[in-house]
Amino acid sequence: MSYQLSVANLSAYWKILGRLTAGLLIFGLNFSVHAQKLQTYCNPLNLDYTYMVYNAHDDISYRSGADPAVVEFRGEYYMFVTRSMGYWHSTDLTNWDFITPEKWYFQGSNAPAAHNYKDSVLYVTGDPSGSMSILYTDNPKKGDWKAVPAILNDLQDPDLFIDDDGQAYIFWGSSNKFPIRAKTLDRHKRFRPSEKIYELFNLDPDKHGWERFGENHQDTVLGGYIEGPWLTKHGNKYYMQYAAPGTEFNVYGDGVYVSDHPLGPYRYAPNNPVAYKPGGFANGAGHGSTVVGAGNQYWHFGSMAVSVNVGWERRICMFPTYFDQEGLMYTDTRFGDYPHYASGTSKQGEFTGWMLLSYQKPVTVSSTAGGQNAQHMVDESIKTFWLAAANDDRQWAQIDLLKPATVHAIQINYHDYLSDMYGRIPGLKHQYLIEGSLDGKHWNVIVDKRNNEQDVPNEYVSLNEPARIRYVRYKNVHVPTPHLAISGLRIFGKGEGKAPKRVKGFQVERHPDKRDATLSWDRQKEAHGYNILWGTAPDKLYNAWMVYDNNTLDMKSLTADQTYYFAIEAFNENGVSERIQVQEVK
Structure with a gap:
């Protein structure tokens, strides 16, 4: 009797222990899942944007953030934004805190430039007047900026770049007439500029459809603006990014020219524009900067249009950026205003699937x-x-x-x-x-x-x-x-339902004007929208255009003499369909 009771007690003991162990395992699993939750972000970025004074004389009030110059300095990041009365600081490219510096431009910087020189000094310039000194500090958190005793004149949208050999350059451009231009700077003589002006390249809207002015590139009378140069060096190549055709439009984006030297000659990248987000909730990806984050992952920051109170009402966005085996630079703007995994995470830059x-x-x-x-x-x-x-x-x-x-x-x-x-x-x-x-x-x-x-x-x-x-x-x-x-x-x-089925009836009709094409497909009842994907090769569909509740798109973004490849996918609240087979369009 005693023996049987002991066995029963032992059996009960093991059952209780099993339940406790299972509970601990479940708790541990839940804890592990919670601990491994990856940080995410969503465009437009959630910054405490400054209220602008451009239109105060007309009683027009609005926040804006545009023309971001983002640089790494001593393992942390600084973002300089037009007319913001200061700048932002981050340790992870996701969470940003505003800095009110000891010394700064009274009306805020305009289309600022920033450059980190060997982690010793951070340089910034961008006076709204167009005549400016180069500012520098080794303590941007304090913001005790000093100015070199020299003035650079007649500049708008500057970009300061110092190469590995110590040679400094100033690039600039904000015009519907003049090209991106450059001067060399002598760092040993107070950044004295060269007398010679180097003209690098200009818009060519007769060939490059995306450089045409207006919403959806519809304005064929006014010329587009070339703006905001930003030079990135990668793999001994120089990638000169530039914005077009106008900041207030859904099609505002960044293109790139590539060279073996900062002063050129520059070659137009066939997959342009490289940062382009014309569809979805928030549009635009232009006048930006490119910075290297954790794990050597590149990120491109740009400007998105709100343009309700006034055309200059804007927000900041960021997209993961890559260089393929052929050296083509591109950003990923697919689902570009849906949540993505943040910089520094194991899936950084990837779409969450939410x-x-x-x-x-x-x-x-x-x-x-x-x-x-x-x-x-x-x-x-x-x-x-x-x-x-x-x-x-x-x-x-x-x-x-x-x-x-x-x-x-x-x-x-x-x-x-x-x-x-x-x-x-x-x-x-x-x-x-x-x-x-x-x-x-x-x-x-x-x-x-x-x-x-x-x-x-x-x-x-x-x-x-x-x-x-x-x-x-x-x-x-x-x-x-x-x-x-x-x-x-x-x-x-x-x-909890089904994702849409693969799209049927997809057609691309390229017009006699090869910059233009009309895309159409069979509408799906269960689809909320569609992603048009296109590029210069079947495995280089680097551009994306999100279309809601429609089954046609007039695309005016193409390069006249370029063969393209297209695909489409449908999506709803449940997920994304399979893509169709890639179509070649000459």
Whole structure:
């Protein structure tokens, strides 16, 4: 009897131990998964953008960030942005803190240039007047900038570059007439510029369709602008990046010419433009800079258009950048305003696979004003917005995803409507609460920023734990602006249905004007949109154009004498279809 009891007790003991072990294993697994959660980011970048003073005399108030010059200095990163009254600092290219330097341009720098010389000195220049000294410091966190005793005249959109041999150059260009130009600088004589001006290259819109002016390159009367040179040295080649055709357009992008010497001769890259994002929620990728991040991964920063209050209303974006075996430089802008894995992670630069769950879903709100209705928050246009009747803590917006889905991240893009704010304003903050529900009755908090003290105009939050929900509710607590206006309440994750099928009926008709082509395909009921992919070889489909709720595209971005290869994929909240077989188009 005693023996049998002992066996029973032992059996019970092992069962309990097994359950405890299983629990510990599950806990350990959950802990491991949580510990390995990778940091992500989403364009447009969530910076505390400065309010501009360009149009203050007309009472036009708006934030803007454009023309980013991003450089690494002593293992950390600095971002200089037009008219920002200071600059940003980061240790990881993802989280940025604003620095108000001891000394700086009174009206902010304009299209600034920055260069790290052997980690000893950081150089910056970019006076709005066009006449400028080169500033330098060995302590950019303090910002005790000094100026070399020499003035460079008649420059706009400068780029300072010092080669490995110590020779310095200044490049510049912002014109619909003049080319990208250069002078040599003598570092040993106060950066004295050469008398000689070197003309490098200009736009050639008769050959390069993407350099034509206007939204979708539709303006055939005005010439495009060539702007913002930025020189990157890679593999003993010099990659001179430049922007075209105009910062306010969806097709603003960066091209590149390549040379064996900083002063040329330069060769046009056949896969241009190399940074180009004409479709989706936020458009544009031009007038940027390229920097090397963790793991020798390159990143290209650029300007995105908002252009609602005024054409110069912009935001900053970043895209992973690569050089292929043939030395072609390119950026990855596919799903370019969806979440991607951040710099320094094991998957840095990759698309997370989190789809947009909120596209065209039903929205209910606490109030509406000025005819700016709630559906504007889910139409995937940064130019439209919901305007609430007040900016207090009684305002809310609720999205019905129609079906349960797993939510991974949320982006809130606030809009400036009659903000009446100018310059760098301290103490701005956004406070809110986001709740989720499966049935619309029982709610759980998934993001709590009620006590947030940060200014987050393009807020992006990746949830610590994914939430399976159907309803998402934003509850306003405080915004720093006189009005509550939101251009995009974007919910990212994975739906539980099927991804679209492979697209059928895809055709590309290249016009007699070889810069232009009309693309068409069979519409899919279950698809929200499509990615057009094209490039100069079947394995070099480096460019992407996102199209929502349509089955045609007039593309005016092509080079006249270039053979292209095209493919297409469909997507919805559940995933992405297989791509069609690549098509050659001569």
